[in-house]
Amino acid sequence: MTWRMTWWAVYVAALALVVGGYQTGGDKPQALTSDQLTTRAQTRLESVTTNPTMSASTARQNLRLAVSDYASALTADANNVQARWGLSVAETFTGYYDVIELVPKFAQPWLAELMLQTAPRGGTRATSEPQQAQLRLTSTNIVSLRNTHDLYAQVVTLMQKTGVHPHLKLYYQGGIRDVEFSLADVQLMAAFHDFITALAYAGVTFNLDTTNGVVKPLPTDDNANGVLDAGEYLAPSPFLSLYYGNGMANALTYLQYAATEAQAGSDLNGHTAGEHALMDPADPAMLARLQGLQIDSAFLLAACAGPTSSARYIDNQTHTYTFSTLQKLTTLRDLLPSYSPTHLDSPGIWPDPTFRGLITPAINQDAVALTYRQVSGAY
Numbered sequence: 001m002t003w004r005m006t007w008w009a010v011y012v013a014a015l016a017l018v019v020g021g022y023q024t025g026g027d028k029p030q031a032l033t034s035d036q037l038t039t040r041a042q043t044r045l046e047s048v049t050t051n052p053t054m055s056a057s058t059a060r061q062n063l064r065l066a067v068s069d070y071a072s073a074l075t076a077d078a079n080n081v082q083a084r085w086g087l088s089v090a091e092t093f094t095g096y097y098d099v100i101e102l103v104p105k106f107a108q109p110w111l112a113e114l115m116l117q118t119a120p121r122g123g124t125r126a127t128s129e130p131q132q133a134q135l136r137l138t139s140t141n142i143v144s145l146r147n148t149h150d151l152y153a154q155v156v157t158l159m160q161k162t163g164v165h166p167h168l169k170l171y172y173q174g175g176i177r178d179v180e181f182s183l184a185d186v187q188l189m190a191a192f193h194d195f196i197t198a199l200a201y202a203g204v205t206f207n208l209d210t211t212n213g214v215v216k217p218l219p220t221d222d223n224a225n226g227v228l229d230a231g232e233y234l235a236p237s238p239f240l241s242l243y244y245g246n247g248m249a250n251a252l253t254y255l256q257y258a259a260t261e262a263q264a265g266s267d268l269n270g271h272t273a274g275e276h277a278l279m280d281p282a283d284p285a286m287l288a289r290l291q292g293l294q295i296d297s298a299f300l301l302a303a304c305a306g307p308t309s310s311a312r313y314i315d316n317q318t319h320t321y322t323f324s325t326l327q328k329l330t331t332l333r334d335l336l337p338s339y340s341p342t343h344l345d346s347p348g349i350w351p352d353p354t355f356r357g358l359i360t361p362a363i364n365q366d367a368v369a370l371t372y373r374q375v376s377g378a379y
Contacts, residue, residue, distance in 0.1 A: 031076075034074070034076035034080050037069045037070070037083070038083045040069050041066045041073065041083070041090075042066075042082070044065045044066040044069065045063070045093075046168065046169045048062050049170050050170065051171065060094065060097055063090050063094045064094075067090045070086045070090060071087060079161075079162065081159060084151060084154055084158060085155045085181070085186070086168075088148055088152050088189070089189065091144055091151070092189070092196060094144070095141065095148075095200060098136055098141055099111075099200050102130050102133055102204075103199070103203070104374075104378035105374075106377075129209075134203065134207075134243065137200050137204050142197070142201070146197065148193060149193065152186060152261075165180050167180045177275075177276070179277070180276040182270060182271055183270055184265045184267055184279075185265070186265075187264045187265030188262065188266070188278070188293075191258045191265055194254045194261060195254070197254040197257075197258075198250075198255040199251070201248070201251035204244045205244050205248050205329075206243055206332050207240060207241050208239070209238060210239065214239070214375065214379055215233050215234060216233055227340055227341070228372070229351070230333050230338065230351075231334070233375075237331075239333075240331060240332040241331045241333065242329075242330045248329065249327050252326065256305075258300070259297040259301040260301065262293055262300075263294065265293075266294045266297065268287070295312070299313075299321075303321045304323050307320050308320065309321070319359045319363065321359055322357060322358060325355075325358050326358065335352065336348075336351075337351070337370055337375075338351060344373060346371065348370055348371065
């Protein structure tokens with residue numbers, strides 16, 4: 001009886017130490033301080049941000065633990081700049097891992113490039129179906145993304161109040177660097193977060209249930225027009241039909257937020273120089289990125305507000321972009337290209353090269369190339 005009670009007491013004490021976040025101090029357990037919780041959370045977050053080949057499932061688990069520790073640290077000390085920053089970044093990366101499930105494989109390198117090579121690469125796509133990511137987002141995670149928008153503003157306020165600059169180790173430009181974030185860097189991270197939120201809303205707008213695959217096993221030219229139209233090769237509806245009616249309107253709202261933050265964050269005077277800088281304006285490549293971001297963010301703000309023209313983005317021709325037309329789409333099925341059954345590795349023919357008035361005049365057919373193989377292997 002005594003032996004049993006002794007080991008039961010040891011088990012209960014160990015459980016309290018592991019689960020409760022306590023450390024021993026003399027004879028009485030003591031709760032971890034805000035700084036100790038932040039240190040533990042930082043280790044968990046950096047296990048993700050420094051490992052470009054970590055699996056999505058492991059990354060999500062570590063991010064959940066980091067979010068919990070950062071939140072507890074802020075409960076103990078609401079002015080802990082590092083904890084509020086870490087919580088923001090952990091929520092952003094959690095959203096990234098959901099969004100990457102929704103982005104077609106052929107577009108994923110483009111998304112990674114937007115992360116300035118700080119995003120994990122390699123094992124970024126989990127084994128789950130994309131609709132599972134849609135369900136995660138619409139049930140809980142998209143609310144967390146929206147709430148994190150305000151967290152970044154709070155980080156900026158605390159930095160201005162305390163003079164403390166948060167830091168984070170990143171896999172960045174081929175190696176691991178310990179980056180100290182300036183106010184402008186935090187604003188750029190806020191811009192990226194809002195861009196991820198915009199992609200999340202866009203990603204839940206149309207049904208991505210791939211239970212029946214992306215394309216039919218043996219598509220046929222039913223209307224005998226010599227090509228495979230989207231309705232002839234795509235998996236049956238509801239795939240790519242409307243799923244979340246307000247998704248695109250919310251996506252445009254957060255795209256505007258992202259452009260506004262990017263405008264502020266790309267101000268050359270707001271960035272620091274040296275080995276711990278995120279974007280050192282003294283580096284010609286980084287200077288070009290910041291200058292390009294100023295142009296692109298101004299364009300996005302204008303295009304979200306109303307029709308705006310530019311020759312910067314497609315086929316070196318001046319086009320007018322009207323992003324508000326995206327809110328009128330009820331399906332993506334009839335926007336995808338038609339393909340020659342004997343040339344499935346060749347780019348298709350866009351049925352509406354204005355994309356329902358998004359871009360006018362119409363783009364050249366070869367300006368945006370998408371093959372049947374890319375479509376069929378998108379998820």
